[in-house]
Amino acid sequence: MATPKTKPLIRLLTCGSVDDGKSTLIGRLLVETDSIPHDTVATARSVRRGGSTIAAGEIDFSLLTDGLEAEREQGITIDVAYRSMSLLNGSRLIIADAPGHEQYTRNMAVAASRSDVALVLLDAARGVRSQTLRHLTICALMGVSRVAIVINKLDVFDYSKEKFEEISAQIAPAVARLNIGEHAIIPVSALVGDNVVFKGKNLDWYTGPTLLEYIQNQNLAEDAMTSPHFGIQYISRVDTFRGLAGTLVNGKFKVGDEVVILPSKKKATIAKMVTFDGELTSAGHEQTLNIVLEPEVDAARGDVLHLATNAKPPADRFTANIVWLGESELIHSRSYLLISGSTSTPAIVTTIKHKINIESGEHDSARTLKMNEIGVVEIATDSPVALSNYSDSRETGNFILVDRSTLNTVGAGMIVHALRRSENVTEQAYEINAEKRAAQKGQVGKVLWFTGLSGSGKSTIANELAKELYALGRHVYVLDGDNLRLGLNKDLGFAKEDRAENVRRVSEVAKLMMDAGLIVIVALVSPFRVDRDQARELFQPGKFIEIWVNTPAELCAKRDPKGLYKKAAAGDLPNMTGIGQEYEAPLNAELVLDGTLELRVNTDIVMEIAK
Amino acid sequence: MQSSPEILKALENESIEILRETAASFAKPVMLYSIGKDSSVLLHLARKAFYPAPIPFPLLHIDTTWKFKEMISFRDEVASKYGLELIVHTNQEGVEEGVTPFTRGISEYTRIMKTVGLRQALDKYGFDGAIGGSRRDEEKSRAKERIFSVREAGHRWNPREQRPELWRTYNTRLRPEQSMRIFPISDWTELDVWHYISQNEIPINPLYFAKERPVVWRGDQMLMVDDERFPLINGETPENRLIRFRTLGCYPLTAAVESTATTISEVLAEVSEVKLSERATRLIDGDKEDSMEKKKTEGYF
Ligand SMILES: Nc1nc2c(ncn2[C@@H]2O[C@H](COP(=O)(O)OP(=O)(O)OP(=O)(O)O)[C@@H](O)[C@H]2O)c(=O)[nH]1
Numbered sequence A: 001m002a003t004p005k006t007k008p009l010i011r012l013l014t015c016g017s018v019d020d021g022k023s024t025l026i027g028r029l030l031v032e033t034d035s036i037p038h039d040t041v042a043t044a045r046s047v048r049r050g051g052s053t054i055a056a057g058e059i060d061f062s063l064l065t066d067g068l069e070a071e072r073e074q075g076i077t078i079d080v081a082y083r084s085m086s087l088l089n090g091s092r093l094i095i096a097d098a099p100g101h102e103q104y105t106r107n108m109a110v111a112a113s114r115s116d117v118a119l120v121l122l123d124a125a126r127g128v129r130s131q132t133l134r135h136l137t138i139c140a141l142m143g144v145s146r147v148a149i150v151i152n153k154l155d156v157f158d159y160s161k162e163k164f165e166e167i168s169a170q171i172a173p174a175v176a177r178l179n180i181g182e183h184a185i186i187p188v189s190a191l192v193g194d195n196v197v198f199k200g201k202n203l204d205w206y207t208g209p210t211l212l213e214y215i216q217n218q219n220l221a222e223d224a225m226t227s228p229h230f231g232i233q234y235i236s237r238v239d240t241f242r243g244l245a246g247t248l249v250n251g252k253f254k255v256g257d258e259v260v261i262l263p264s265k266k267k268a269t270i271a272k273m274v275t276f277d278g279e280l281t282s283a284g285h286e287q288t289l290n291i292v293l294e295p296e297v298d299a300a301r302g303d304v305l306h307l308a309t310n311a312k313p314p315a316d317r318f319t320a321n322i323v324w325l326g327e328s329e330l331i332h333s334r335s336y337l338l339i340s341g342s343t344s345t346p347a348i349v350t351t352i353k354h355k356i357n358i359e360s361g362e363h364d365s366a367r368t369l370k371m372n373e374i375g376v377v378e379i380a381t382d383s384p385v386a387l388s389n390y391s392d393s394r395e396t397g398n399f400i401l402v403d404r405s406t407l408n409t410v411g412a413g414m415i416v417h418a419l420r421r422s423e424n425v426t427e428q429a430y431e432i433n434a435e436k437r438a439a440q441k442g443q444v445g446k447v448l449w450f451t452g453l454s455g456s457g458k459s460t461i462a463n464e465l466a467k468e469l470y471a472l473g474r475h476v477y478v479l480d481g482d483n484l485r486l487g488l489n490k491d492l493g494f495a496k497e498d499r500a501e502n503v504r505r506v507s508e509v510a511k512l513m514m515d516a517g518l519i520v521i522v523a524l525v526s527p528f529r530v531d532r533d534q535a536r537e538l539f540q541p542g543k544f545i546e547i548w549v550n551t552p553a554e555l556c557a558k559r560d561p562k563g564l565y566k567k568a569a570a571g572d573l574p575n576m577t578g579i580g581q582e583y584e585a586p587l588n589a590e591l592v593l594d595g596t597l598e599l600r601v602n603t604d605i606v607m608e609i610a611k
Numbered sequence B: 001m002q003s004s005p006e007i008l009k010a011l012e013n014e015s016i017e018i019l020r021e022t023a024a025s026f027a028k029p030v031m032l033y034s035i036g037k038d039s040s041v042l043l044h045l046a047r048k049a050f051y052p053a054p055i056p057f058p059l060l061h062i063d064t065t066w067k068f069k070e071m072i073s074f075r076d077e078v079a080s081k082y083g084l085e086l087i088v089h090t091n092q093e094g095v096e097e098g099v100t101p102f103t104r105g106i107s108e109y110t111r112i113m114k115t116v117g118l119r120q121a122l123d124k125y126g127f128d129g130a131i132g133g134s135r136r137d138e139e140k141s142r143a144k145e146r147i148f149s150v151r152e153a154g155h156r157w158n159p160r161e162q163r164p165e166l167w168r169t170y171n172t173r174l175r176p177e178q179s180m181r182i183f184p185i186s187d188w189t190e191l192d193v194w195h196y197i198s199q200n201e202i203p204i205n206p207l208y209f210a211k212e213r214p215v216v217w218r219g220d221q222m223l224m225v226d227d228e229r230f231p232l233i234n235g236e237t238p239e240n241r242l243i244r245f246r247t248l249g250c251y252p253l254t255a256a257v258e259s260t261a262t263t264i265s266e267v268l269a270e271v272s273e274v275k276l277s278e279r280a281t282r283l284i285d286g287d288k289e290d291s292m293e294k295k296k297t298e299g300y301f
């Protein structure tokens, strides 16, 4: 085999706790390697940030990366700064200076997700802090393959070897526990400039490499790659040409190779590989290209091509590590959008197995993950996806979770392994289907989903409706939230994640009943929009009819048929909708009923569409 | 800074991937075309990304009416040569109010003719994703920006709340009031751009090459007198000098550099020697330039 190729772009991040000197270190590295325009350096001599004690005329090195006004005012890094420099072997080093402050951990994760090398800084005076350990854990999880523990501010201790050894010993257990393979421990003073680019005179007892030498010595080669993976980003069409545009990763394709399209599992042969610079006969890792298949089987954005000889069946159940980035916590059973490369599908976290205790590495039990927490979860995707294990490939084993209402990125996920490959479960097609069963009953199956506050009148209207439909000879069934909590849902409470699971179960049952040919009436508070939207997705358009019983909260509280509002007022029901928990009114309900109107009037309105 | 062919290839692949992701993800993407070297590279990358199909989005030029004449002629040549759909937008209200680099402070002029002009055009056509050729090595707040950078209502950038961007898995989803700015050449340096232009023989504007041009001095900066609108100071006559430009913009605000470089390799040699940032050739109001960050929070690229 040929010697592995050196990576042309090497990505490095600095991390560690707040104020440990990351930005100062990077600034010095850039200035001393002449990687910064001189006018920019001049500005760093004249401008000062809040609380700075650096003498006038000296360079404040941190200003070379702390580019935001708020960062200069507060004297801390908020978001990642990217800077480039050249290495002696001709590679490019792209440096990501990450923030140390806990509030901005997500931005550190942004930097770590693509980095090859991490510099984890420690302030000699403060030693290991929990943010140091959090960052080290994230580096380990995200597969940063080289880690240097950089012990900074040794100037404060007169460059004491004992201090260096003391701090080295403090961090050693965490390094061992996190299985951080290749690592080094390097003493520096970023401020004074010892052992960053130049050795200096102060650390005469130290015989190892300077920080720059350490970085130069990282001989980062492309991994050996044998599982080519081509994610389709875009279908390129012109005249009779139809190319699948994307980036090949993790291996090679040749013209003539037989490939499988996932998740459909159709097979075809690579007829052509087209690029602007000419047709290719073979393509390798990171090559962007257009693939023309023979025959031109159906393939769409988000589909993936694998070699037929080496295809991993897609899966829809995974165990994954998650770093939670969202301001609001992870809700188990709620539907998120899972995105990996160009593939996206709704997904739910079915189980939170545990969260990781940053200090000890132990597994703590958890019902949720809050911002900056790291945990292990099980995920179920709506449709099967071709993801690898993150340990096999960073490019194809990663995913993000996106909140479906804010559309923000709230989770960073790394696949541990697939739990169920779709080869094991195939949907059985039966000839007696929903339409036939409904036709036999002389009706059209559908779901009438009543949502609204407790006491708004959902069950009353549902009851009236069921009576009238029954009288017309229709086959109907009412799924009532309270009744279901006596059986199917008796394990569920009223926390957000329980409500999500409640809605999920009820919607699946409703779907089965509709499939059996019934008209299904659901009466469920179902306060959260995402949960209702997730229920809606189970159904063909037109089959799921969302009906909002809009009754003013004061009126509901006055009616208080179950005495719940009274209890809530006394503080006994913390999750009461409309009091301790929000009710998110539907935005696109098929029907909105005015709950202050006569029962008769509302029933008539619904009957119009229910029959 | 070294730019080996391997580095350029890696940067190119990354940029192409971003351009394709953009075309696939947005309802109405557009590419900002500002006629300079970075736009020329961006355009070339877009041609590569969608080849053999044409570029699936239009190009947008915000014309302040103060661009160098050679920029406009070059723009039109390029558009017709490659059969591009080019939209040109000018802030007419600004023109009617008599906003020029000489009648208003530079930052006010920039805000009205560039930032507001850009916002007008994006709103008018309903573009939800706008691709730009900014690089992280240009300026300190650009060094902080995501590749897919969410803009809130009014095209505002909120640097304190940037959406996390992990791996190469991009979240391109937008709420109705949001839009996206996309920077496919974020990781490139100025030298990469020049090496890439040289390697791919990309046509670039003649203003980048040295030629005798009429100039006057303003402080220690040399400005080209591109048309009769330039206010000369009593009795001043422009002198012809051998100059070229390092960046292109509005001619009254873009300083020339003395140079004899008439080929790409000569330009490359020159740029490799220069130790000042590109921004050093932009004119600012005294020293109180509106920070790039402030302009960006107002919707600037
Ligand atoms: N004495 C001493 N002070 C240092 C050294 N390195 C950094 N500092 C000081 O430590 C403070 C914090 O430095 P920064 O570089 O901003 O720290 P940081 O790790 O980037 O901080 P965040 O990014 O906000 O987490 C500044 O006041 C620096 O001058 C050092 O080697 N010795």
Ligand SMILES: [Mg+2]
Binding pocket: A022, A023, A024, A066, A076, A077, A097, A098, A099, A100
């Ligand atoms: Mg910092």
